[in-house]
Amino acid sequence: MIYLYLGxxxxxxxxxxxxxxxxxxMSTSLPxxxxxxxxxxxxxxxxxxxxxxxxxGEDRQGNKIYVTSVKGHPDLFIRGVGSLLSACQIPLQEVVxxxxxxxxxxxxxxxxxxxxxxxxxxxxxxxxxxxRNRFSELAATHCTK
Amino acid sequence: MAGKKIIYHxxxxxxxxxxxxxIHLGKLPAEKTPSDEELMSLNLFDRLTKDGHGQLHFAGxxxxxxxxxxxxxxxxxxxxxxxxxxxxxxxxxKDQLIFVDxxxxxTMKMRIGGYISRQLGLIKIGRPIVLQGTxxxxxxxxxxxxxxRNEVVR
Numbered sequence: 001m002i003y004l005y006l007g008x009x010x011x012x013x014x015x016x017x018x019x020x021x022x023x024x025x026m027s028t029s030l031p032x033x034x035x036x037x038x039x040x041x042x043x044x045x046x047x048x049x050x051x052x053x054x055x056x057g058e059d060r061q062g063n064k065i066y067v068t069s070v071k072g073h074p075d076l077f078i079r080g081v082g083s084l085l086s087a088c089q090i091p092l093q094e095v096v097x098x099x100x101x102x103x104x105x106x107x108x109x110x111x112x113x114x115x116x117x118x119x120x121x122x123x124x125x126x127x128x129x130x131x132r133n134r135f136s137e138l139a140a141t142h143c144t145k
Numbered sequence: 146m147a148g149k150k151i152i153y154h155x156x157x158x159x160x161x162x163x164x165x166x167x168i169h170l171g172k173l174p175a176e177k178t179p180s181d182e183e184l185m186s187l188n189l190f191d192r193l194t195k196d197g198h199g200q201l202h203f204a205g206x207x208x209x210x211x212x213x214x215x216x217x218x219x220x221x222x223x224x225x226x227x228x229x230x231x232x233x234x235x236x237x238x239k240d241q242l243i244f245v246d247x248x249x250x251x252t253m254k255m256r257i258g259g260y261i262s263r264q265l266g267l268i269k270i271g272r273p274i275v276l277q278g279t280x281x282x283x284x285x286x287x288x289x290x291x292x293x294r295n296e297v298v299r
Contacts, residue, residue, distance in 0.1 A: 002235060051224030053231035068231070070224050076199030077228055080216070083201040084229050087150060087214065088238050095232060 001061075002095045004053070006077060007045075007069040009108030011054065012127035013100035014067040015042045017138040018056040022065055027139035036128045044108070044115045044123055045069045051077070074099050098141060102130055149211045149297060151243045152201060154225070157263050158217020159193040160255055160279055161247040161286060166204035166215040168290040175291070178283045181276045191262055191272055193217060199225070211297060222246055245293055250285040254278025 003021065005014030019025045019039050036042055041054045049069065056065040070077055078097050085092050102108050107130055114123040131138070151169065153162040167173040167187050184190050189202055198217040205213055218225045226244045233239045255278035262271025 004232075050221070051227035051231070053228070064235075066231075068228060070228070071221055073198070073219055073221055076219060076221065077225060079199035080201070080218075080225055080229055081232055083199075083216075084232060087201055087203070087212065088233065088236060088241075090236055095235075 001063045001093070003059075003063055003065045004081070004095060004097045005056075005065070005067045006074055006097055006099050006101075007067065007108075008074055008101045008105050009069060009071060009112050010044045010102070010127055011041045011067050011069050012036070012043070012124075012131050013102060013134065013138060014069065014098075015039050015056065016131045016135070017098065017100050017141050018065045018067050020139050021059055022057050023060070024057075030132060030135055033125065033128045033132075036131055037124055041067055042124070042127070043120075044112050044127065046115075047071075072105075074101060100138065100141065103134070149241050149243055150214060151207075151211050151245065151293065151297065152214045152216055152229075153245045153247050154216045154218045154222050155247045155251065156217060156219055157193060157195075157259055158198060158200075158202065158215055159189060159191050159263055160259055160275055161251050161282065162215040162217070163187055163189045163193075163202075163204075164279055164283070165245065165247045165250075165286050165290050166213050168287055169213050169294065170205045170207055172205070175287050178280050181273075184276055184279060189215065191259075191268070191275055194263065207294075209297065222248065243293070243297065245289065247286065247289065250282050250289055252278045252282045255282060 005018045007014040020027050025031050050071050053066045053068050081097050111123040111126050153165040155162040173179045201214040201216050230239055233242050254274050258271045258275030258278050261267050
């Protein structure tokens with residue numbers, strides 16, 4: 001099975017949720033800023049990165065975990081993946097798309113602007129704060145799958 | 146080369162992509178501009194709502210057994226293309242997908258008429274404008290489809 005964590009404007013939330021599934025982060029304790037910054041693909045995306053699948057790893061059950069991020073309309077991408085699977089006659093349960101969207105997508109947009117200004121570290125720090133605020137929900141996403 | 150999936154995409158999936166898919170399948174004539182009735186005879190023309198955006202709509206199979214689809218991707222067509230190609234690659238089907246952006250064929254009348262009809266829901270006002278716009282854009286759509294058909298055959 002393939003798990004695809006879908007973010008909006010950033011890969012911070014999806015990379016964190018995917019890391020919980022992969023066992024890189026403990027779901028029971030709040031990760032430190034440094035732990036989050038070290039996660040693979042923990043960053044904000046550029047225009048050319050939108051929709052690109054980034055491989056995070058394989059979990060203990062052998063499921064492949066990917067993360068991706070889009071500028072907006074995540075619902076569109078969920079429908080798109082579902083209908084592509086149908087068109088290719090691939091069972092729908094083969095790919096599970098899990099949206100990991102910030103409560104306020106404006107924050108992600110702000111971080112993107114900060115990144116464009118060359119302040120990558122500040123953007124990552126702000127991204128870490130958003131992740132820490134929502135960590136329990138992200139960890140629960142993994143548990144309820 | 147047979148059995149590809151050719152996906153025509155535009156903003157709303159209700160006008161240019163639907164028309165291009167119909168031209169590809171020979172449902173609309175390539176040599177003359179279709180009438181209002183011919184355009185409205187297409188199932189999805191000026192009918193798709195935003196709830197259908199992102200959904201691949203099967204239009205038919207061409208003479209080389211390629212499956213033809215239309216889809217509305219709003220302003221994220223490129224990202225959608227990258228994501229769907231990535232998913233197809235996981236199942237070794239990446240080369241089967243051909244994405245064709247029809248947005249560059251869209252005229253101002255199509256944009257305005259489409260917005261009034263689809264977004265504002267004022268069909269009586271928007272539809273005649275978008276029909277006229279589609280007829281004006283028709284030669285460009287035919288040229289695009291002809292190019293794609295030639296590429297697929299090659």
